[in-house]
Amino acid sequence: MPKATQYKTNSVIYFQGDVGDKIFILKAGKILSKSTDIETKEEINELVAPGEFFGVKSALGRYPRDESVMVLADSEVLLFTVPEFEQLVLSNTRIIMKMLKVFSNQLRRMHGKVQNLIGKGQSKDSESGLYSIGEYYFTNRQYKSAVHALTRYLTLYPAGKYAVEASGLARKAGQGLSRTDSTALFAAAAQEMDDEPDFSPPSPAPVAAPVVGSADPVAAKGFFEAVALANQEKYLDAFKIFQKLVSTNADPEHAAKAEFEMGRCLVHLKKFDEAIKHLTALIQKYPKHPDLKDALFFIGRSYQGKNDRTWARNFFNKILNLAHEDEPVAVKTRKALKELDGSQE
């Protein structure tokens, strides 16, 4: 149980530099906290407000007291041990939140002061900083990291001052990665943002990697029948027909469409890794595919299916950058993002 203690005028509760494990609340009276500004060495005098905690950080963090606390007029103080304090705040979580905010603020200010001292202060804005990280990893041939950083750059600053350089580097970094690496597709996504009109696409993507069984004698059935099957949620059957159409090049007119539909089927079949691989190859093969945004959406869905929220969010955000607000793909993307942010899966 916390202990109520009386302090007389002019007494000292603790001195700066003392080691103590108690936490205090001023119930009534007048108490002064005296500390030294770490930069200017000026003395800081602050009155403790009634109901206010003091001695929290040093007790919780187990380090010497930062300030001296003096009693200006007879006061009543509640004394907590650390376990007692924990018990109190665990049943009143608003206190924890309030303190977290205060501490977080102090931490950031302190961090800023240290950074200034070692000369790494605000010399870089976030935009240039993020781009330079991508550049660093690219230069050091850490392509996976390069693609990650550059893609984040392009997602955050699609029209940024380094957008053209970033998409160029991301593309090259993507080529440096193995094609099977799912992160390579970010380079493909970056291509789409490239302003240079005469950019030649990377080496042709492999024809879709078939993963779900082999094709049945379904070649006779056409593209639209397969679409109909997919609409009836017969995704495996539909997938086989699309796969056949693509591999035999039986219907060149609908080849690109069929490849996209294969990806969509894979997502519905919950073959998320295969879907990501397939759609990656698709985007690389057809950078201007009419269903590009939907392809990105299904890649996002696949990551969501894999419970990889960060990457799912990356893709969804990318779609929102590309699409008009009222396009159907934007509407379903916003819905998907809301799902991600909410607590449901």
Place this chain on the structure above:
Amino acid sequence: MSLDLSVFNRFAVTRSAGDIIFCEFEPGDAFYLIQTGKVKIVKIVGDVEKTLDILNPGEFFGEMALLEEAPRSATTIALTDVKLLEFNRANFEVLMQGQPQIVLNLLKLFSKRIYDQKRRFMILTLDDVQARVADVFLMLDENGARPMDLTDNSRTFANSVEDIAHWAGLSVSKVSEVLKQFVNQRRVDIQPGKIIVKNIMDFTRFVKSKRQE
């Protein structure tokens, strides 16, 4: 800390060794609790990637993003395959309701970090380079385990010269020079993989005198 975190499985994410978790300068909207594996925190300074810290299961990172809108202050990379719990502002409330103990641990972490930053500031504001290097050893000693024998004032540090230089805000060559002076004064012994301070109290007095100047 042993807590039942199974209710948070829906916040679990996995990353493979070598994957970036987030980049410095990115806006942060999530913080992480490591369940399995190791995460390294790096910063690119000039043209070198510096490892600032390596974190283990049970440790947090990215927590500053939670309460303030500010860019990430370092890059985090999965050192091994890792399993993380990812929390953002929206589901922080869920964490708070379900496991306030974790949030309380976060509060303790903040307390400690504020002190660490202050301590670092104290080192960096020493003008005398010898005192700065000595104070780095004092800081490392304060953070280390207490020796069994309290009368033994010698301390052995497994830190590299690069580590010391990082904390002191000095170049590696400058720190090597200072360490050589300490060796000549018989205050320090350098052996492969370790630096031995012969009398930590001597460093305490030395730093104190320089700080008062």
